[in-house]
Amino acid sequence: MAGGAKSKSRQIEENFADVHPPLSVDEAVTEAARCLYCYDAPCMRACPTHIDIPGFIRQILHRNPIGSARTILDANIFGGSCARVCPTEVLCEGACVDNTMLKAPVQIGRLQRFACDSAHDVSQKFYKPGPSTGKRIAIVGAGPAGLTCAHELRKRGHDVTIYEAGKVAGGLNTLGIAAYKITTDFALTEVNRIISMGVVLRLNSPVNGQKLAQMLGEYDAVFFSIGLGRTAPLGIPGEKLKGVWESLEFIFQTHTKPLARCKVGKHVVVVGGGNTAMDAANAAIKLGAESVTIAYRRDRSAMPAFEHEYDYTLGNKVQFVWNARPVRFVGKAGKAVGLRCVRTKQGKSSRGGKLTDIPKSEFTISGDMIIKALGQEPLLDLVGAIPKLKLNKKHRIVTDPATGATSVPKLFAGGDCALVPMEEVVSAVQSGKVGAAGIDRMLTEAK
Amino acid sequence: MTSTNGNGRLPNGSEWGVDLSIDFCGVRSPNPFWLASAPPTNSAYQVRRAYDAGWGGVVWKTLAHEPIVNVSSRYGSIDYDGRKIAGLNNIELITDRTLEDNLREIEAVKKDYPDYALFVSLMVESNREAWHDIVKQTQQTGCDGLELNFGCPHGMSERGMGAAVGQVPEYAKMITSWVKEVAQIPVIVKLTPNVTDVRLVGRAAKEGGADALSLINTINSVMGVDLETLAPKPQVRGYGSHGGYCGPAVKPIALNMVSQIAADPAIGIPVSGIGGIQAWQDAMEHMLLGATSTQVCTAVMHYGFRIVEQLISGMSTWMLQKGFSRPTDFIGKSVERIRDWGDLDLSYKVVAEISPERCINCGLCYIACEDGCHQSIKIERVDEEKYLKRMKKTRDERTFVSGGEQYVHGAGDGFVNVFSINQDTCVGCNMCSLVCPVEGCITMKEIDTGKPKMSWKEYQALLAAGKVDPIKPPEHV
Numbered sequence: 001m002a003g004g005a006k007s008k009s010r011q012i013e014e015n016f017a018d019v020h021p022p023l024s025v026d027e028a029v030t031e032a033a034r035c036l037y038c039y040d041a042p043c044m045r046a047c048p049t050h051i052d053i054p055g056f057i058r059q060i061l062h063r064n065p066i067g068s069a070r071t072i073l074d075a076n077i078f079g080g081s082c083a084r085v086c087p088t089e090v091l092c093e094g095a096c097v098d099n100t101m102l103k104a105p106v107q108i109g110r111l112q113r114f115a116c117d118s119a120h121d122v123s124q125k126f127y128k129p130g131p132s133t134g135k136r137i138a139i140v141g142a143g144p145a146g147l148t149c150a151h152e153l154r155k156r157g158h159d160v161t162i163y164e165a166g167k168v169a170g171g172l173n174t175l176g177i178a179a180y181k182i183t184t185d186f187a188l189t190e191v192n193r194i195i196s197m198g199v200v201l202r203l204n205s206p207v208n209g210q211k212l213a214q215m216l217g218e219y220d221a222v223f224f225s226i227g228l229g230r231t232a233p234l235g236i237p238g239e240k241l242k243g244v245w246e247s248l249e250f251i252f253q254t255h256t257k258p259l260a261r262c263k264v265g266k267h268v269v270v271v272g273g274g275n276t277a278m279d280a281a282n283a284a285i286k287l288g289a290e291s292v293t294i295a296y297r298r299d300r301s302a303m304p305a306f307e308h309e310y311d312y313t314l315g316n317k318v319q320f321v322w323n324a325r326p327v328r329f330v331g332k333a334g335k336a337v338g339l340r341c342v343r344t345k346q347g348k349s350s351r352g353g354k355l356t357d358i359p360k361s362e363f364t365i366s367g368d369m370i371i372k373a374l375g376q377e378p379l380l381d382l383v384g385a386i387p388k389l390k391l392n393k394k395h396r397i398v399t400d401p402a403t404g405a406t407s408v409p410k411l412f413a414g415g416d417c418a419l420v421p422m423e424e425v426v427s428a429v430q431s432g433k434v435g436a437a438g439i440d441r442m443l444t445e446a447k
Numbered sequence: 448m449t450s451t452n453g454n455g456r457l458p459n460g461s462e463w464g465v466d467l468s469i470d471f472c473g474v475r476s477p478n479p480f481w482l483a484s485a486p487p488t489n490s491a492y493q494v495r496r497a498y499d500a501g502w503g504g505v506v507w508k509t510l511a512h513e514p515i516v517n518v519s520s521r522y523g524s525i526d527y528d529g530r531k532i533a534g535l536n537n538i539e540l541i542t543d544r545t546l547e548d549n550l551r552e553i554e555a556v557k558k559d560y561p562d563y564a565l566f567v568s569l570m571v572e573s574n575r576e577a578w579h580d581i582v583k584q585t586q587q588t589g590c591d592g593l594e595l596n597f598g599c600p601h602g603m604s605e606r607g608m609g610a611a612v613g614q615v616p617e618y619a620k621m622i623t624s625w626v627k628e629v630a631q632i633p634v635i636v637k638l639t640p641n642v643t644d645v646r647l648v649g650r651a652a653k654e655g656g657a658d659a660l661s662l663i664n665t666i667n668s669v670m671g672v673d674l675e676t677l678a679p680k681p682q683v684r685g686y687g688s689h690g691g692y693c694g695p696a697v698k699p700i701a702l703n704m705v706s707q708i709a710a711d712p713a714i715g716i717p718v719s720g721i722g723g724i725q726a727w728q729d730a731m732e733h734m735l736l737g738a739t740s741t742q743v744c745t746a747v748m749h750y751g752f753r754i755v756e757q758l759i760s761g762m763s764t765w766m767l768q769k770g771f772s773r774p775t776d777f778i779g780k781s782v783e784r785i786r787d788w789g790d791l792d793l794s795y796k797v798v799a800e801i802s803p804e805r806c807i808n809c810g811l812c813y814i815a816c817e818d819g820c821h822q823s824i825k826i827e828r829v830d831e832e833k834y835l836k837r838m839k840k841t842r843d844e845r846t847f848v849s850g851g852e853q854y855v856h857g858a859g860d861g862f863v864n865v866f867s868i869n870q871d872t873c874v875g876c877n878m879c880s881l882v883c884p885v886e887g888c889i890t891m892k893e894i895d896t897g898k899p900k901m902s903w904k905e906y907q908a909l910l911a912a913g914k915v916d917p918i919k920p921p922e923h924v
Contacts, residue, residue: 029529030529032529033528033529033530036809036811036884037811038808038809038810038811039809039810039811039813039814039864040810040826040864041810041859042808042856042857042858042859042863042864043859044859045858045859045860045862046858046859046860047859061528061529087849089849090849090850090852090854094847094849094854094856095854095855095856095857095858095859096856097807097808097809097856097857098807099847099856099857100807100808100844100845100856100857101807101884101885275850301851302851303850303851304850304851305850306849306850307847307848307849307850308849
């Protein structure tokens with residue numbers, strides 16, 4: 001019995017091995033040789049942080065992986081993480097001209113990982129703080145946006161204190177992405193690179209509206225990067241049943257607990273059709289669920305998950321039930337035993353098409369764990385408590401795209417709590433860079 | 448022992464219905480693909496394998512009275528952006544085997560492979576008796592001919608042999624004539640490229656009685672420096688020496704010299720072309736510029752004897768396409784196409800044209816023209832949607848949908864770079880078409896300048912006579 005248990009835990013560890021394993025030197029150089037070294041390269045323009053991709057690939061080709069890592073990190077201090085978690089298929093690799101010529105892009109993400117890992121393996125240090133300016137900036141939230149902002153400000157010599165509500169730094173990059181894409185340890189090494197720039201990090205330090213007002217008085221500037229809150233509730237009966245989970249809570253555990261001790265149902269149902277739903281479903285399979293079913297209220301063509309995520313999920317034998325709108329969680333003795341759904345009909349085959357229920361079409365998907373993956377809600381308690389802070393209709397903070405400045409003087413914002421082009425680490429990083437540059441300009445001009 | 452390449456037939460193109468065989472100074476060879484005097488022809492074991500693989504001829508690695516002593520290591524190479532061995536060099540010397548062993552093996556191999564060409568390379572001290580002795584001993588083996596190694600640029604040259612002979616026309620002539628005093632079989636003189644004008648030594652060899660010339664031998668070279676140890680490559684206990692450079696990268700140098708020899712009216716003897724032959728096209732180019740046979744070394748050292756199958760197949764299909772029945776139909780056909788620059792037509796003009804359908808938007812043509820050439824390519828930022836409207840036919844190949852959004856290959860930041868040629872300023876230099884990675888995307892089109900044919904030499908004469916106006920320089924940015 002003990003032997004069996006051990007092999008099961010080893011199996012789970014193996015299941016969580018890298019989706020895209022690291023490239024060997026030979027693989028990297030051969031792949032790098034494919035890059036055409038485009039001028040004004042589409043890949044570089046498609047990258048939200050505008051990494052000089054042809055440049056860093058040429059550095060790999062010419063056996064300078066350390067220089068390559070610097071090229072990457074200069075543009076994106078989370079280069080190693082983004083190499084692992086970016087949806088490269090729709091960003092750099094989707095733009096790659098080799099798609100047109102050869103029907104296959106250069107594997108930019110894996111090359112980026114090769115370069116960043118090479119620097120990491122020799123503990124290469126690239127950056128040091130700039131000469132002190134005496135200016136003090138508070139950053140709220142230690143996710144990729146806040147940390148990037150901190151890094152950029154430290155490079156320019158400003159003092160930075162980060163207030164983080166949670167126990168660990170790195171935000172969703174550390175905890176919110178399924179562990180088969182990025183390990184907790186790796187995510188934290190990229191966090192530590194930034195902290196070692198002399199950033200004061202205060203963990204377990206939540207901020208409220210009152211505290212923020214105080215900070216705006218106390219500091220020369222504040223960068224707000226609090227991310228988003230809980231998964232949106234379904235608002236249907238049974239949501240409190242045991243066995244009903246939020247997707248992020250489910251994924252967090254793969255970073256905070258040994259994998260063999262993570263909770264997973266025997267039959268798991270995931271509600272939603274986005275990338276987080278795919279992550280949760282795949283993680284459930286890898287943790288040993290016997291069956292995983294994704295229930296999505298629209299059809300496949302309307303699904304917001306990326307094609308490559310969908311393909312990967314299908315490959316893991318996850319079942320998809322389309323046009324299924326949850327109406328209630330089915331419980332027995334306080335525990336979830338299934339999800340009651342009604343069939344829907346879609347007006348048009350697009351995301352905006354009107355959805356109608358088909359009468360008398362209710363059915364139940366059995367499951368002892370039901371994971372809600374419906375996107376996070378803004379932290380309205382917090383952003384709503386700041387006087388004169390302009391929000392958009394979806395309660396995201398409106399910022400100047402060139403500076404990250406909000407409608408409140410001295411307050412800048414970035415990351416998912418603000419309006420970013422996509423909810424990805426790479427977009428958060430870019431907003432942190434923009435914010436830092438905006439703050440620096442404001443402080444320098446104020447002299 | 449077989450005298451065929453395994454399938455019961457000589458490797459002479461008969462299965463293709465063409466005749467690849469050649470006659471080189473009276474020596475028959477089933478095809479023009481020979482192995483150069485080099486490491487692959489050091490022993491009977493290797494030469495038998497080569498013939499069995501389909502090589503038409505072999506030049507046995509250079510014989511001497513005494514075996515030489517080699518160093519370790521011996522070879523260095525340069526790679527080109529991910530491809531191995533664009534060029535190779537060596538500091539290896541001539542045969543490391545005894546003369547007796549070599550002669551015994553040569554005799555046995557020739558007996559077993561009577562239908563294949565077998566030349567033997569020779570190099571001894573610059574002494575008449577020594578040359579007479581080795582020539583007499585060698586021709587007793589029944590080999591088809593001799594090749595005098597006047598080209599080896601390293602090691603032997605410092606002892607007054609190899610290139611030390613081949614760089615001085617008088618020496619080359621003298622030694623060739625010594626050899627011809629006793630030789631009863633054809634004598635090829637192998638030329639070194641490490642001279643200012645290869646024709647001078649070629650003419651001297653001819654005057655000494657050479658029946659044929661082969662070229663090029665390897666080029667003086669230092670392969671590189673190991674950036675870790677700061678030692679040259681290849682290294683021998685941390686030191687190196689200049690060596691002989693060969694491989695794909697040297698072909699253009701070889702073609703120039705082969706064509707110079709072939710075009711020289713004072714020479715007029717058969718040529719065996721050597722230098723950078725790796726694909727069948729390389730060999731055909733050597734032949735079009737005057738070579739009757741070709742010799743290969745580096746490509747075989749890299750990939751083995753088996754490459755001859757692709758050489759034979761490539762040559763045969765090309766001959767069929769071009770309507771050539773036998774090598775003499777085309778040997779030397781392009782020699783007269785190489786002229787003095789002053790004879791080229793100044794009125795001829797080509798300009799580049801980019802196919803929008805084939806263009807993948809990489810921008811390599813643009814930056815090459817902009818920074819290195821004549822600033823004649825326009826770059827236009829076209830909004831993604833507008834671009835797709837233009838690309839109606841290939842729209843599907845250029846777009847994909849993921850997560851309900853459409854993405855465009857070659858686009859970034861919402862736009863696509865579209866490139867076009869400014870044909871008014873394009874000078875027709877070819878550079879954009881050379882860098883373009885897509886087959887058939889950039890073509891060079893002839894345009895009618897309306898001007899009569901006029902070479903630079905004619906232009907000078909007309910100018911002097913006041914019959915033409917000076918040609919205006921092109922406009923520059």
